[in-house]
Amino acid sequence: MNPCSTVLLTDLYQLTMVQAYVEQGMMDSAVFEFFVRRLPAQRSFLMAAGLEQVLDFLEQLRVRPDELKWLEQTGRFSRSCLDYLENLRFSGDVHAMQEGTVFFPNEPILRVTAPLPQAQLVETRIMNLLNFQTLIASKAARSVLAGGGKPLIDFGLRRAHGAEAGLLAARASYLAGFAGTSTVLAGMEYDIPIYGTMAHSFVQAHKDEKIAFEHFALAQPKNAVFLIDTYDTEAAAHKVVALAPRLKQLGIVVKAVRLDSGDLADHARKVRRILDEGDLPQAQILASGNLDEYQLRRLIAGEAPIDSFAVGTAMTTSADAPSLDCAYKLQEYAGRPCRKRSEGKATWPGRKQVYRQYRHDERFDYDTVTMVQAPGTGDPLLHPVMTKGRRLIPPPKLTELRERAATQLALLPDSLRSLECNHPYDIRISQPLQDLALAVDQCV
Amino acid sequence: MNPCSTVLLTDLYQLTMVQAYVEQGMMDSAVFEFFVRRLPAQRSFLMAAGLEQVLDFLEQLRVRPDELKWLEQTGRFSRSCLDYLENLRFSGDVHAMQEGTVFFPNEPILRVTAPLPQAQLVETRIMNLLNFQTLIASKAARSVLAGGGKPLIDFGLRRAHGAEAGLLAARASYLAGFAGTSTVLAGMEYDIPIYGTMAHSFVQAHKDEKIAFEHFALAQPKNAVFLIDTYDTEAAAHKVVALAPRLKQLGIVVKAVRLDSGDLADHARKVRRILDEGDLPQAQILASGNLDEYQLRRLIAGEAPIDSFAVGTAMTTSADAPSLDCAYKLQEYAGRPCRKRSEGKATWPGRKQVYRQYRHDERFDYDTVTMVQAPGTGDPLLHPVMTKGRRLIPPPKLTELRERAATQLALLPDSLRSLECNHPYDIRISQPLQDLALAVDQCV
Numbered sequence: 001m002n003p004c005s006t007v008l009l010t011d012l013y014q015l016t017m018v019q020a021y022v023e024q025g026m027m028d029s030a031v032f033e034f035f036v037r038r039l040p041a042q043r044s045f046l047m048a049a050g051l052e053q054v055l056d057f058l059e060q061l062r063v064r065p066d067e068l069k070w071l072e073q074t075g076r077f078s079r080s081c082l083d084y085l086e087n088l089r090f091s092g093d094v095h096a097m098q099e100g101t102v103f104f105p106n107e108p109i110l111r112v113t114a115p116l117p118q119a120q121l122v123e124t125r126i127m128n129l130l131n132f133q134t135l136i137a138s139k140a141a142r143s144v145l146a147g148g149g150k151p152l153i154d155f156g157l158r159r160a161h162g163a164e165a166g167l168l169a170a171r172a173s174y175l176a177g178f179a180g181t182s183t184v185l186a187g188m189e190y191d192i193p194i195y196g197t198m199a200h201s202f203v204q205a206h207k208d209e210k211i212a213f214e215h216f217a218l219a220q221p222k223n224a225v226f227l228i229d230t231y232d233t234e235a236a237a238h239k240v241v242a243l244a245p246r247l248k249q250l251g252i253v254v255k256a257v258r259l260d261s262g263d264l265a266d267h268a269r270k271v272r273r274i275l276d277e278g279d280l281p282q283a284q285i286l287a288s289g290n291l292d293e294y295q296l297r298r299l300i301a302g303e304a305p306i307d308s309f310a311v312g313t314a315m316t317t318s319a320d321a322p323s324l325d326c327a328y329k330l331q332e333y334a335g336r337p338c339r340k341r342s343e344g345k346a347t348w349p350g351r352k353q354v355y356r357q358y359r360h361d362e363r364f365d366y367d368t369v370t371m372v373q374a375p376g377t378g379d380p381l382l383h384p385v386m387t388k389g390r391r392l393i394p395p396p397k398l399t400e401l402r403e404r405a406a407t408q409l410a411l412l413p414d415s416l417r418s419l420e421c422n423h424p425y426d427i428r429i430s431q432p433l434q435d436l437a438l439a440v441d442q443c444v
Numbered sequence: 445m446n447p448c449s450t451v452l453l454t455d456l457y458q459l460t461m462v463q464a465y466v467e468q469g470m471m472d473s474a475v476f477e478f479f480v481r482r483l484p485a486q487r488s489f490l491m492a493a494g495l496e497q498v499l500d501f502l503e504q505l506r507v508r509p510d511e512l513k514w515l516e517q518t519g520r521f522s523r524s525c526l527d528y529l530e531n532l533r534f535s536g537d538v539h540a541m542q543e544g545t546v547f548f549p550n551e552p553i554l555r556v557t558a559p560l561p562q563a564q565l566v567e568t569r570i571m572n573l574l575n576f577q578t579l580i581a582s583k584a585a586r587s588v589l590a591g592g593g594k595p596l597i598d599f600g601l602r603r604a605h606g607a608e609a610g611l612l613a614a615r616a617s618y619l620a621g622f623a624g625t626s627t628v629l630a631g632m633e634y635d636i637p638i639y640g641t642m643a644h645s646f647v648q649a650h651k652d653e654k655i656a657f658e659h660f661a662l663a664q665p666k667n668a669v670f671l672i673d674t675y676d677t678e679a680a681a682h683k684v685v686a687l688a689p690r691l692k693q694l695g696i697v698v699k700a701v702r703l704d705s706g707d708l709a710d711h712a713r714k715v716r717r718i719l720d721e722g723d724l725p726q727a728q729i730l731a732s733g734n735l736d737e738y739q740l741r742r743l744i745a746g747e748a749p750i751d752s753f754a755v756g757t758a759m760t761t762s763a764d765a766p767s768l769d770c771a772y773k774l775q776e777y778a779g780r781p782c783r784k785r786s787e788g789k790a791t792w793p794g795r796k797q798v799y800r801q802y803r804h805d806e807r808f809d810y811d812t813v814t815m816v817q818a819p820g821t822g823d824p825l826l827h828p829v830m831t832k833g834r835r836l837i838p839p840p841k842l843t844e845l846r847e848r849a850a851t852q853l854a855l856l857p858d859s860l861r862s863l864e865c866n867h868p869y870d871i872r873i874s875q876p877l878q879d880l881a882l883a884v885d886q887c888v
Contacts, residue, residue, distance in 0.1 A: 004607035011601060011626040012640025020642075020663035026649060070632045078663070116649055123643070127602035128610060135605075157455060158571035159767040161579075161613075163448035164606030166572060182455040188514045196456025198464075199567070201774035204782040205470060205560060219464035219522070229786045262787035313767045322761040323603040330645035338648040342673045343706035 004164065005060040007088070008067050010124040015071070018117040019081035028334035030116040031351045032123065033108035034130055035329075040321030044416040045425065047141050047405060048101045048109045049172045050133030052395050054094075054126050055386055061090040061122065090118055094386035097354075099396075100137075100175055100405030101381060102412065104427050107354045107369055109134070111382060116333060123328045131326050132165065136172035139318040141409060142293040143311050144177035145417050148300040151179035151308040153195045155288055156316025169316040175401050177409065179308070190398055195310075197225035197258060204230060210239040217243075217252050225256040225286065228271070233259060237271040241278030256284035256307070264289065265304035272305040286310065292319070293419055339440045348433055349440045354381040363413045370430035448608065449504045451532070452511050454568040459515070463525035465561040472778035474560040475795045476567065477552035478574055479773075484765030488860040489869065491585050491849060492545045492553045493616045494577030496839050498538075498570050499830055505534040505566065534562055538830035541798075543840075544581075544619055544849030545825060546856065548871050551798045551813055553578070555826060560777060567772045575770050576609065580616035583762040585853060586737040587755050588621035589861050592744040595623035595752040597639045599732055600760025613760040619845050621853065623752070634842055639754075641669035641702060641730075648674060654683040661687075661696050669700040669730065672715070677703060681715045685722025700728040700751070708733065709748035716749040730754065736763070737863055783884045792877055793884045798825040807857045814874035 021027070036046060063071075063085045071077055071085065092114020103109055110130060112119045143152055154173045160166035170186035180193035187194035198216050206212035209231065217224040224247065228236035237257060244254050257275070259267050264287045275283045284307035287299070292314035299306055313319060329347045330338055339349035350371045355378035359365040370376050385392055415423035465471070480490060507515075507529045515521055515529065536558020547553055554574060556563050587596055598617045604610035614630035624637035631638035642660050650656035653675065661668040668691065672680035681701060688698050701719070703711050708731045719727045731743070732754035743750055757763060773791045774782055783793035796813055799820035803809040814820050829836055859867035 006629060008629040008632055009601070009607050009610065010628055011599070012628050012631075012638045013626065013642055014640075015628065016640055016660070016664050016667065017642055017646045020646070020659050021649075023663050024659050030645075030649065032645070067632070074631070076664075076667070081663075120643075120645060123645075124602050125607075128604060128606065131603050132605050155455070157453070158568050159575050159770075160572060161576050161605035161761070161766075162572065162608030162611075163453050163569075164608045166453065168606055182457065184454055184456050184459065185450060185452040187456075187518070188452055188511070194456045196458075196460055198457055198461055199564075200784045200786065201474075201476070201564060201567075202461045202464070204774045204784060205465075205474065205777045207780070215464050215468050216460070219467050219525075220460050220520075223460065223520070231785050260786065261789050317605070317761075317766040319766050322605075322763050322766040323757045326603070330648045333649045336651070340644045340648060341675050342644065342704065345705050 005057055006067065007061060007063050007121065010121065014121045014124060015077065017120055018084065019077055021117040021120065022081050022084045023078065027115045027117065029113060030119040030330060031332035032112045032119050032328050033331050033352065034110040034126060035108045035327060036105050037325045037327060037345070038105050039421070040324070042320050042421060043138055044418070044421045044423070045102045045104060045138070045412065046134055046324070047137040047176055047408070048097045048103055048134055049099050049137035049175055050130040051096050051099045051110065051385070053129045053133070053168070054110065055391055057125055057129065058090040058094065058122065058386065058389065059391065061088065063088055084117065088118070089389060090114065090122065091389045092118055093384065093388070095382045096385045097381045098383070098404060099401045100408055102364070102408045103354070103381070104367060104425050106348065106427060106429070107367060108352050108382065111351060113351070127326060127328050131324050133168055133172040135318045135322070135324055136169045136316065137176040137405070139321070140173035140176035140178055140315050141405070142419060143296055143315060145409065146293040146297040146300065146419060147309060150306070152177070153308065153310045154178050154181035154183065154316065155310040155312035157183045159313040160316045166316070171398065173315060175398060176405055177402065182310070192398070197223065198227050200227065200230045203227065209236055210243055213240060213243055214246070217247050221250070221252045224252050224254050225258060226254070227258045227260060229259055229261045233262065233267045234270050234274060237274040240283070241274060241280060244278065244280055254280050254283045256286050258286045258288060260289040264306065265299055265302050268304045268306045284308065288312065290314070297419060337436060337440050339437060341441065348429065348437055350433070350436050352433065355379060356381055358411070359413070363411050364425070366426035366428060368428045368430055370433050371436060374430055374432040376430070449501055450511065451505060451507050451565065454565065458565045458568060459521065462528065462561045462565055463521055465564065466525050466528045467522065471559045471561065473557060474563040474774060475776035476556045476563050476772050477775050477796065478554040478570060479552045479771060480549050481769040481771060481789070482549050483865070484768070486764050486865060487582055488862070488865045488867070489546045489548060489582070489856065490578055490768070491581040491620055491852070492541045492547055492578055493543050493581035493619055494574045495540050495543045495554065495829070497573045497577070497612070498554065499835055501569055501573065502534040502538065502566065502830065502833065503835065505532065507532055528561065532562070533833060534558065534566065535833045536562055537828065537832070539826045540829050541825045542827070542848060543845045544852055546808070546852045547798070547825070548811060548869050550792065550871060550873070551811060552796050552826065555795060571770060571772050575768050577612055577616040579762045579766070579768055580613045580760065581620040581849070583765070584617035584620035584622055584759050585849070586863060587740055587759060589853065590737040590741040590744065590863060591753060594750070596621070597752065597754045598622050598625035598627065598760065599754040599756035601627045603757040604760045610760070615842065617759060619842060620849055621846065626754070636842070641667065642671050644671065644674045647671065653680055654687055657684060657687055658690070661691050665694070665696045668696050668698050669702060670698070671702045671704060673703055673705045673711070677706065677711045678714050678718060681718040684727070685718060685724060688722065688724055698724050698727045700730050702730045702732060704733040708750065709743055709746050712748045712750045728752065732756065734758070741863060781880060781884050783881060785885065792873065792881055794877070794880050796877070799823065800825055803857070807855050808869070810870035810872060812872045812874055814877050815880060818874055818876040820874070
């Protein structure tokens with residue numbers, strides 16, 4: 001399954017506007033930027049993700065014959081509009097922050113420069129892709145920061161919002177620093193390490209829990225991880241200890257046990273003792289079950305003897321903030337900067353660049369949002385990634401993006417590493433940009 | 445785009461368990477049920493949705509050659525497991541509540557009866573499909589109840605969690621009573637009415653707002669709906685009035701205006717007056733912009749002169765409860781009822797039926813959850829829908845399911861129609877089922 005590339009995965013208004021643009025000959029170059037208006041209450045920063053899927057989508061953009069036929073038979077579109085759609089290819093330029101880059105409100109992370117109908121038509125899917133993966137990478141990064149360096153595994157597929165959400169959440173969380181995922185397809189599509197053991201049903205299907213463990217170990221001798229909370233956690237840990245010598249004779253090492261319910265810290269301590277006293281000091285403890293970054297912090301602070309964590313629903317749905325207040329807005333058309341002034345939703349006009357300044361200890365100090373034409377100090381964060389509809393460089397490896405993300409998290413000032421969000425980052429709107437906004441307002 | 449049907453969209457543990465089942469010859473019949481453990485805090489009821497996609501998935505279940513090859517090269521699976529997967533088809537039975545049925549915690553809405561490895565392997569995708577559409581139908585139903593009978597339109601695609609979420613949210617919200625969606629693909633795939641007009645960028649791309657409106661009306665003469673909040677809402681309403689006579693000469697009727705920011709009730713009143721005084725009494729007002737069921741209730745109670753509403757992110761992400769505490773649990777294997785007893789996650793064993801009793805006024809009175817073998821009074825809610833891997837009836841029309849959902853909402857007692865959730869519904873666990881749970885516990 002590749003992410004959906006049909007052009008019809010869009011809002012109808014994109015097509016009605018395209019028709020008007022085509023009929024009026026409004027084919028000049030338009031500049032749209034994607035940015036987040038404000039942070040969710042429980043976020044100090046966001047992590048850009050989803051660019052590769054956006055570039056795939058733009059490279060593959062075309063209307064298939066069956067789609068064109070369907071559009072025609074709706075009776076909504078003129079011949080000239082349908083002809084335009086039939087020959088549609090994306091021929092524009094894209095500038096973007098690399099995936100894994102930490103960013104803040106009002107900072108564009110993607111800029112599309114293309115003939116107006118093209119740049120308009122791609123809005124919905126670009127937002128759909130960037131909103132979701134950025135949402136998940138940003139949420140997952142919080143677990144990474146709270147997880148004390150222990151391996152985290154994405155277990156969220158079953159409650160992800162559909163197939164693509166499950167697959168792309170595995171990608172975004174791996175990018176943000178997770179160690180892997182339970183989603184098999186993410187292993188096949190993105191080469192992400194996959195993890196998995198057994199469910200409660202496996203234990204229940206056997207009349208005897210110990211026999212269930214034995215059967216599993218025989219089937220997966222290198223992956224002997226037992227789920228021990230189906231009936232009584234500590235009793236099951238004793239069964240694992242009792243089984244271990246027999247497995248050892250077969251050359252099977254008990255790799256780990258998994259806890260999935262109850263007071264995880266308390267169970268982990270008791271089970272750790274049972275395993276240690278049972279001559280299984282190498283057997284690790286994996287914990288799962290409604291975990292999120294707050295639970296991780298609590299378990300880490302309490303020094304619960306847990307070796308790795310599976311994080312599911314809370315991460316994969318970004319449960320405390322399941323969307324971003326993001327926008328993809330027209331900033332310039334035919335060389336004329338423009339700006340929306342709707343109440344509470346005004347935007348900064350023109351094509352912009354973001355510069356980042358660093359402190360003496362190399363951590364982030366402040367960002368400046370300004371026009372591309374204006375001089376800036378610090379690192380520019382937006383780079384050209386596509387010209388005339390073609391990628392400028394081959395897709396980077398996901399492991400490279402993951403390293404970049406790790407570096408970014410390491411450069412966060414301590415105030416932004418906290419799960420609480422009391423110290424907003426310093427984001428400056430340059431004077432030339434403020435002047436431009438005033439000038440644009442006076443022209444309308 | 446059809447919903448993803450690859451078997452590899454699953455958790456790795458399904459495959460590791462399948463391997464153990466195959467190797468141990470555990471091919472007897474297993475019964476799994478999907479149910480919700482408890483309601484989200486802000487829900488009084490849930491609405492079942494997603495069954496058709498589950499049945500499609502089961503009918504199409506197979507491992508493609510490239511997937512099999514990939515599984516083989518991971519080195520994780522035995523020859524016998526791979527052979528089993530190569531020939532895999534779903535040959536089981538399914539019982540389910542019809543889509544659009546209102547249901548409550550601990551009531552199975554789907555029961556799968558199939559050889560254990562099959563019934564196990566399909567868990568992840570079944571949960572993924574039922575969790576999401578049920579989540580969205582249940583959330584959308586709240587807007588339907590709060591919306592005073594006015595048409596509601598799904599505008600959520602851009603912040604839906606990926607492509608499939610956008611498409612299936614359009615389906616689930618239409619099923620629950622929405623009038624349509626902005627998602628074009630949902631029109632093509634599911635024949636859902638599609639709606640759309642213009643974005644702020646359309647107005648911005650023109651130097652003059654009035655010319656923007658004129659251009660749009662010329663391109664979409666039957667769909668002359670103008671977005672009027674880009675700069676100044678009331679000023680734009682006056683421009684619509686000024687433009688109307690010229691459009692009338694061209695045979696174009698101003699159909700509606702859309703408000704998307706600010707105090708919607710206040711703007712609606714002012715704009716209504718401008719339109720009425722401008723001889724445009726037929727022009728409707730459509731409102732959008734961060735709407736949810738609470739905003740709808742407020743606007744309806746305040747008698748804001750708004751004719752229809754677009755509801756986006758809050759509905760399409762089920763923002764106040766972005767997942768259900770749902771489970772797909774083994775209830776019986778080889779004729780032996782079973783039950784999980786994990787702390788806080790215990791389940792009722794055996795294959796179950798739900799009976800619904802009605803009051804004298806035909807509203808729902810209470811439900812009883814019992815075993816299929818036990819007698820029950822009231823309407824049984826689970827029905828056979830698939831036998832030996834084949835649907836028993838052709839897929840129903842979405843409009844039929846939508847009518848069913850409307851009937852169900854009409855039968856809700858008033859206490860459950862409120863947006864507040866103060867009166868839990870009466871769900872009874874039958875005495876025979878309680879006895880069975882005790883008996884099962886004594887056997888383990």
